[in-house]
Amino acid sequence: MARPRSTQADQAILDATRAVLVESGWSRLTMAAVAARAGVAKTTLYRRWPGKSELVVDAVAVLFDELELPDRGSLAADIEGVVLSFAHLLGHPETKTSLMAVVAESTTDAALRGRIKAAVVDRQKRLVVEGRVRAQARGELPPDADPVRTARSVDLIFDVIAGAVVHRSLVSAESVDAAWARRFTALLLGGLAALEA
Amino acid sequence: MARPRSTQADQAILDATRAVLVESGWSRLTMAAVAARAGVAKTTLYRRWPGKSELVVDAVAVLFDELELPDRGSLAADIEGVVLSFAHLLGHPETKTSLMAVVAESTTDAALRGRIKAAVVDRQKRLVVEGRVRAQARGELPPDADPVRTARSVDLIFDVIAGAVVHRSLVSAESVDAAWARRFTALLLGGLAALEA
Amino acid sequence: MARPRSTQADQAILDATRAVLVESGWSRLTMAAVAARAGVAKTTLYRRWPGKSELVVDAVAVLFDELELPDRGSLAADIEGVVLSFAHLLGHPETKTSLMAVVAESTTDAALRGRIKAAVVDRQKRLVVEGRVRAQARGELPPDADPVRTARSVDLIFDVIAGAVVHRSLVSAESVDAAWARRFTALLLGGLAALEA
Amino acid sequence: MARPRSTQADQAILDATRAVLVESGWSRLTMAAVAARAGVAKTTLYRRWPGKSELVVDAVAVLFDELELPDRGSLAADIEGVVLSFAHLLGHPETKTSLMAVVAESTTDAALRGRIKAAVVDRQKRLVVEGRVRAQARGELPPDADPVRTARSVDLIFDVIAGAVVHRSLVSAESVDAAWARRFTALLLGGLAALEA
DNA sequence: GAATAACCGAGACGGTACGTCCTGTCTTTCT
DNA sequence: AGAAAGACAGGACGTACCGTCTCGGTTATTC
Numbered sequence: 001m002a003r004p005r006s007t008q009a010d011q012a013i014l015d016a017t018r019a020v021l022v023e024s025g026w027s028r029l030t031m032a033a034v035a036a037r038a039g040v041a042k043t044t045l046y047r048r049w050p051g052k053s054e055l056v057v058d059a060v061a062v063l064f065d066e067l068e069l070p071d072r073g074s075l076a077a078d079i080e081g082v083v084l085s086f087a088h089l090l091g092h093p094e095t096k097t098s099l100m101a102v103v104a105e106s107t108t109d110a111a112l113r114g115r116i117k118a119a120v121v122d123r124q125k126r127l128v129v130e131g132r133v134r135a136q137a138r139g140e141l142p143p144d145a146d147p148v149r150t151a152r153s154v155d156l157i158f159d160v161i162a163g164a165v166v167h168r169s170l171v172s173a174e175s176v177d178a179a180w181a182r183r184f185t186a187l188l189l190g191g192l193a194a195l196e197a
Numbered sequence: 198m199a200r201p202r203s204t205q206a207d208q209a210i211l212d213a214t215r216a217v218l219v220e221s222g223w224s225r226l227t228m229a230a231v232a233a234r235a236g237v238a239k240t241t242l243y244r245r246w247p248g249k250s251e252l253v254v255d256a257v258a259v260l261f262d263e264l265e266l267p268d269r270g271s272l273a274a275d276i277e278g279v280v281l282s283f284a285h286l287l288g289h290p291e292t293k294t295s296l297m298a299v300v301a302e303s304t305t306d307a308a309l310r311g312r313i314k315a316a317v318v319d320r321q322k323r324l325v326v327e328g329r330v331r332a333q334a335r336g337e338l339p340p341d342a343d344p345v346r347t348a349r350s351v352d353l354i355f356d357v358i359a360g361a362v363v364h365r366s367l368v369s370a371e372s373v374d375a376a377w378a379r380r381f382t383a384l385l386l387g388g389l390a391a392l393e394a
Numbered sequence: 395m396a397r398p399r400s401t402q403a404d405q406a407i408l409d410a411t412r413a414v415l416v417e418s419g420w421s422r423l424t425m426a427a428v429a430a431r432a433g434v435a436k437t438t439l440y441r442r443w444p445g446k447s448e449l450v451v452d453a454v455a456v457l458f459d460e461l462e463l464p465d466r467g468s469l470a471a472d473i474e475g476v477v478l479s480f481a482h483l484l485g486h487p488e489t490k491t492s493l494m495a496v497v498a499e500s501t502t503d504a505a506l507r508g509r510i511k512a513a514v515v516d517r518q519k520r521l522v523v524e525g526r527v528r529a530q531a532r533g534e535l536p537p538d539a540d541p542v543r544t545a546r547s548v549d550l551i552f553d554v555i556a557g558a559v560v561h562r563s564l565v566s567a568e569s570v571d572a573a574w575a576r577r578f579t580a581l582l583l584g585g586l587a588a589l590e591a
Numbered sequence: 592m593a594r595p596r597s598t599q600a601d602q603a604i605l606d607a608t609r610a611v612l613v614e615s616g617w618s619r620l621t622m623a624a625v626a627a628r629a630g631v632a633k634t635t636l637y638r639r640w641p642g643k644s645e646l647v648v649d650a651v652a653v654l655f656d657e658l659e660l661p662d663r664g665s666l667a668a669d670i671e672g673v674v675l676s677f678a679h680l681l682g683h684p685e686t687k688t689s690l691m692a693v694v695a696e697s698t699t700d701a702a703l704r705g706r707i708k709a710a711v712v713d714r715q716k717r718l719v720v721e722g723r724v725r726a727q728a729r730g731e732l733p734p735d736a737d738p739v740r741t742a743r744s745v746d747l748i749f750d751v752i753a754g755a756v757v758h759r760s761l762v763s764a765e766s767v768d769a770a771w772a773r774r775f776t777a778l779l780l781g782g783l784a785a786l787e788a
Numbered sequence: 789g790a791a792t793a794a795c796c797g798a799g800a801c802g803g804t805a806c807g808t809c810c811t812g813t814c815t816t817t818c819t
Numbered sequence: 820a821g822a823a824a825g826a827c828a829g830g831a832c833g834t835a836c837c838g839t840c841t842c843g844g845t846t847a848t849t850c
Binding site: 188 | 224293294301303310313317352356367370385390
């Protein structure tokens with residue numbers, strides 16, 4: 001019966017959030033600035049998102065969708081490729097700062113934790129699944145046996161890849177270059193073989 | 198000639214920082230609260246640390262020193278042990294919140310990045326080195342050949358272990374239990390074997 | 395052709411306005427609250443009144459109609475009576491708050507000023523006129539000579555009575571009791587005598 | 592032991608308040624605007640005054656100090672003079688709007704009521720006292736007998752004068768000119784005579 | 789054993805962002 | 820066409836911290 005929420009506004013806000021993020025970074029990103037940029041009142045922001053963190057999660061989540069897994073001919077090449085893509089994505093200030101900031105906030109906010117899991121983690125596991133299927137088609141990995149076991153593997157591999165890349169580039173503060181990607185891939189492939197045995 | 202800074206104050210401040218962290222978490226930790234708790238003026242804090250992040254890095258760094266690597270008889274057992282110890286440490290709210298918060302800050306602050314590397318990362322690599330030495334003594338791993346190669350391995354392994362644990366518990370928001378530790382260790386051991394080959 | 399405006403709604407809105415005024419006072423009275431209380435949309439309010447002040451003037455004006463001037467036997471008793479009645483009316487929070495609030499608004503809004511004059515001031519001058527006629531009948535005051543002179547007197551007396559009561563109770567913040575009413579009446583009667591001379 | 596509050600800031604704030612009041616009027620006066628104008632942080636305002644109303648009372652109170660009672664030779668002339676001076680003061684938008692606005696607020700705020708009484712009402716009663724003393728010196732009024740009686744008279748006369756002027760100019764919305772002042776004075780003088788009898 | 793400088797506690801200061809609230813307009817749907 | 824519902828732009832509110840500063844008072848060195 002009442003006026004429905006403007007979907008235009010939703011999009012404008014998310015776009016504005018990313019724009020402000022690039023220009024000012026997480027810490028200088030203000031709800032007021034986002035609102036102004038989107039040509040929207042602050043009220044409208046708060047009607048849709050509880051706060052800065054939730055807004056940024058949703059705004060940033062789509063950036064991870066640009067990650068793709070083109071067929072590079074072998075599982076090793078595919079892994080190296082995704083590692084470098086991910087590292088490149090984490091090189092952008094708005095991505096790395098936002099990601100870490102919201103993860104930090106999520107340590108004291110279960111709802112935010114859930115939102116991150118849904119918008120980022122679960123969505124990007126597709127990459128692991130895709131690589132796995134392709135490797136099975138090539139015969140590099142045995143076909144799935146137990147679906148539970150498979151899900152566990154996917155989770156484990158996802159955490160190992162994403163965790164190692166994030167940790168090296170953001171915590172250890174070292175660059176993720178081709179050489180590191182090769183060594184990491186060697187380790188992971190060895191591990192996968194052991195896991196399947 | 199002049200009066201030296203009180204070392205008592207330093208300790209009181211670090212203790213107060215940890216206390217406030219436990220009670221209020223990172224986001225509700227204020228310099229004023231730390232000062233009040235320590236019975237110290239805000240000026241005194243700022244005379245010693247540039248800001249909240251640096252103070253917290255120093256206050257939290259020592260918590261990681263409680264991580265130890267008792268000899269559990271095999272490399273596999275040692276890895277599982279340290280994974281679970283680390284996960285347990287990350288279970289404490291003040292540890293996980295502070296760690297992620299300072300890492301988040303460090304993405305836009307090189308000095309802070311260096312401080313984290315020195316106070317946390319480099320200090321805890323001792324665990325990897327120790328485990329490696331012990332495994333070599335047991336004959337589970339070949340002795341060091343090239344020191345450069347060894348350093349690279351230590352870094353890689355450290356990032357893989359720490360990264361996977363942090364990612365699973367804080368980003369993926371899943372518990373790091375004995376079963377996961379076992380699967381992860383299997384993967385890592387397989388990888389190590391491949392790496393040495 | 396078109397649907398006529400509901401007169402029921404008008405009454406419900408004015409009633410709701412008074413109810414909210416009593417409960418919340420002028421400053422916490424919101425158009426939304428009045429609308430909700432009246433079971434009416436905000437649009438409907440704005441279709442009938444330009445804003446909060448005008449609505450409140452209309453809602454409150456009728457309260458002053460309860461002032462009456464029963465014949466107490468002498469001019470002095472009549473004046474004391476109306477002073478105390480008026481003071482009693484100003485004792486109600488919704489009356490005093492609303493009256494002063496709309497007067498305050500009217501200092502920067504000529505239309506509102508006119509509305510107050512019409513709805514409250516001119517309407518209540520009847521009390522002065524009535525008391526005057528009665529006193530003339532009793533022989534306490536000489537009959538009207540010049541109608542212009544009479545009108546001026548009525549205006550003057552109205553401002554003196556209303557002004558003194560409002561000022562004492564709302565600005566000086568002292569109670570208007572029987573003793574004060576007696577002293578004020580003595581002063582006014584003396585003044586009236588001088589005026590007629 | 593700590594840094595004392597800046598008296599410069601106090602003065603700058605009160606000056607800024609009056610300036611903003613003249614330019615924008617009560618309703619468009621914001622704390623932020625006052626702060627900016629005074630070159631002061633909003634915090635500093637709130638450290639000294641609980642809110643807009645209290646600040647404005649203090650800022651406006653001094654304006655009433657410009658009212659004076661030069662000896663015009665007779666009690667009648669003195670009263671006419673002060674009536675016209677007061678009316679002139681109430682002609683300034685910032686004075687009338689502010690006065691009425693804070694009085695309106697004070698109807699639901701006892702602390703504010705007290706502040707107005709102290710800063711405006713009690714301070715300006717000096718005018719009545721002064722006029723009375725002078726009239727007694729001239730022999731127009733009998734000397735004080737009972738101090739309680741005198742205080743009551745002063746209060747009553749103050750409310751009658753101030754009330755009538757305020758009511759005529761702000762509620763009845765008619766101009767207070769020389770002719771009205773003359774008629775009002777005649778009434779008041781007659782009343783005073785009756786009061787003393 | 790004074791002199792003297794840097795220390796200390798307290799807390800006021802200029803700023804900035806927050807999230808809430810209310811206003812008056814507008815859109816949508818129902819009657 | 821009028822009304823209920825409520826989303827919208829705009830803008831002020833009062834609060835909370837930040838990091839700097841100004842105080843008066845207190846040590847330890849140095850002369």
